[in-house]
Amino acid sequence: MTTIRLVQGDITRESADAIVNAANSSLLGGGGVDGAIHRRGGPAILAACRDLRASRYGKGLPTGQAVATTAGNLDARWVIHTVGPVYSRSEDRSELLASCYRESLRVADELGARTVAFPAISTGVYRWPMEDAARIALETVRETSTGVEEVRFVLFDEPAYEVFARQLD
Numbered sequence: 565m566t567t568i569r570l571v572q573g574d575i576t577r578e579s580a581d582a583i584v585n586a587a588n589s590s591l592l593g594g595g596g597v598d599g600a601i602h603r604r605g606g607p608a609i610l611a612a613c614r615d616l617r618a619s620r621y622g623k624g625l626p627t628g629q630a631v632a633t634t635a636g637n638l639d640a641r642w643v644i645h646t647v648g649p650v651y652s653r654s655e656d657r658s659e660l661l662a663s664c665y666r667e668s669l670r671v672a673d674e675l676g677a678r679t680v681a682f683p684a685i686s687t688g689v690y691r692w693p694m695e696d697a698a699r700i701a702l703e704t705v706r707e708t709s710t711g712v713e714e715v716r717f718v719l720f721d722e723p724a725y726e727v728f729a730r731q732l733d
């Protein structure tokens with residue numbers, strides 16, 4: 565059984581086995597939660613991402629996939645980087661967003677992570693409407709069979725928290 569918890573706050577302050585990063589496909593960092601994770605996690609995360617680019621992801625990490633690195637100075641064992649889809653009104657990319665959660669949990673299972681903290685993937689610069697993103701996130705986690713005991717959604721602000729809380733009910 566996986567317990568779903570919601571908290572409001574900064575994901576870089578969380579303690580968990582794995583913290584999920586809403587990365588971009590370059591794996592070289594960016595704004596939003598990605599920038600915050602690299603800032604607080606320190607240079608070891610970027611060094612590990614560069615190694616991944618050199619070995620497996622020369623063309624970048626594809627949208628919907630996930631890969632783990634060290635968590636550097638964060639209070640976690642791993643950062644799981646996943647690339648969310650940019651929201652589109654003309655094309656349904658829900659399956660790619662669901663894949664981010666599914667693949668992150670698959671990687672977490674491979675690592676043996678018991679607690680995983682997720683941000684609201686794609687809801688920042690990638691503009692996915694929070695209501696719909698929350699529905700996809702919660703449905704996908706509920707429908708995925710995983711050894712992860714606690715999935716924690718860390719919502720950056722009160723409105724995002726409220727949207728997730730309504731959807732969870």
Ligand code: ADP
Nearest residue numbers: 574575586596597600685686687688689690720
């Ligand atoms: P994306 O490119 O996937 O949209 P963003 O980082 O721009 O990624 O935004 C994803 C979500 O993460 C947004 O809801 C944003 O408010 C939130 N966010 C930004 N910084 C943090 C943080 N430090 N902790 C948790 N969530 C954050």
